[in-house]
Amino acid sequence: MNYLVLFGPPGAGKGTQSDNIINKYGFAHISTGDVLRAEMKNGTELGKTAKGYIEAGKLVPDDLIVDMLAKSMDEQKDAKGIIFDGFPRTVAQAKALKQMLAKRGTDVTEMINLQVDDEELIARLVNRGKTSGRADDNLETIKKRLDTYNNETAPVIDFYEQDGKLCNVKGTGSVEEIFERICQIIDKH
Numbered sequence: 001m002n003y004l005v006l007f008g009p010p011g012a013g014k015g016t017q018s019d020n021i022i023n024k025y026g027f028a029h030i031s032t033g034d035v036l037r038a039e040m041k042n043g044t045e046l047g048k049t050a051k052g053y054i055e056a057g058k059l060v061p062d063d064l065i066v067d068m069l070a071k072s073m074d075e076q077k078d079a080k081g082i083i084f085d086g087f088p089r090t091v092a093q094a095k096a097l098k099q100m101l102a103k104r105g106t107d108v109t110e111m112i113n114l115q116v117d118d119e120e121l122i123a124r125l126v127n128r129g130k131t132s133g134r135a136d137d138n139l140e141t142i143k144k145r146l147d148t149y150n151n152e153t154a155p156v157i158d159f160y161e162q163d164g165k166l167c168n169v170k171g172t173g174s175v176e177e178i179f180e181r182i183c184q185i186i187d188k189h
């Protein structure tokens, strides 16, 4: 069973590359961003709470995300691998994931860190905003999301480096080239 953390700043291509990994390896996919957007669309209590944070470019509180993640993991008991897309986004979430997996007698297999510079990230997200209909894909909110990433999410890289799981991947170039780099890492494990 492969537990793959797909990590990177907003717009790094986590969702894009997850689709490729699912197609090739048949892993299950847990995207906290997708689950939150579904909750918002359905107008649930969680969705209503999450909306305020997401539209302000902030992170949704850890306790809500960890409960949501545990539920999604219970639904994926028989999968041959799981991609965690957009989770963990704080060191507290990384520690919670480690505990959840330890209860199953396992651990994260690898953490793939997609590296893309801010200029390219902003260009991608502004471009996605033209068609995504996402309230957080506008220049003002994108800049806040990058600040949030640098202040709260980037420290997760050190956590996985110390845990011996960090695999840096250059996240620029064509989608196919980046996918090839990711496959080399998955195949090694």
Ligand code: B4P
Pocket: 008, 009, 010, 011, 012, 013, 014, 015, 016, 017, 032, 033, 034, 036, 053, 054, 057, 058, 059, 060, 061, 065, 085, 086, 087, 088, 089, 090, 093, 124, 125, 127, 128, 136, 145, 171, 172, 173, 174, 175, 178
């Ligand atoms: P997410 O939904 O996780 O998404 P993202 O960071 O915006 O983007 P991603 O990296 O998946 O980029 P994509 O492939 O789409 O988060 C949204 C919000 O939800 C967060 O800001 C936060 O508020 C909340 N949230 C989610 N998880 C949370 C958690 N764990 N804790 C707390 N809060 C949480 O790619 C972006 C664009 O680039 C696309 O248009 C794509 O086509 C393009 N692209 C991709 N690869 C490319 C390439 N190689 N070249 C050119 N363009 C490329």
